[in-house]
Amino acid sequence: MKEIAISKFKATCLAVLERVRKTGEPVLVTRFGHPIAQIRPADEAKPIRLGGGIGTAVILGDIVGPIGDESDWEAAQEPVSVDSQEGNKTGKTK
16 A cells, blocks of 8 residues: 655645545545545445335334323414513413
């Protein structure tokens, strides 16, 4: 595996990436002699087969009904107004 200093990699990044792509040989990027990154060719992407997951899902429980009681929802509660003169909650809507 070839090694390259980070300063030289920064100056010749595109050329190094192209060399790795063509040769398939990884390159080790170092800083002060210590490895910090390894540049290697990307794996070939596997084609996605549509319908490949058919029959693998398992449904547990009711997927159509509500998951909780409507009274638990904050949005379903009566709005609480604050009386600006007294500064207390009245529980009544205006």
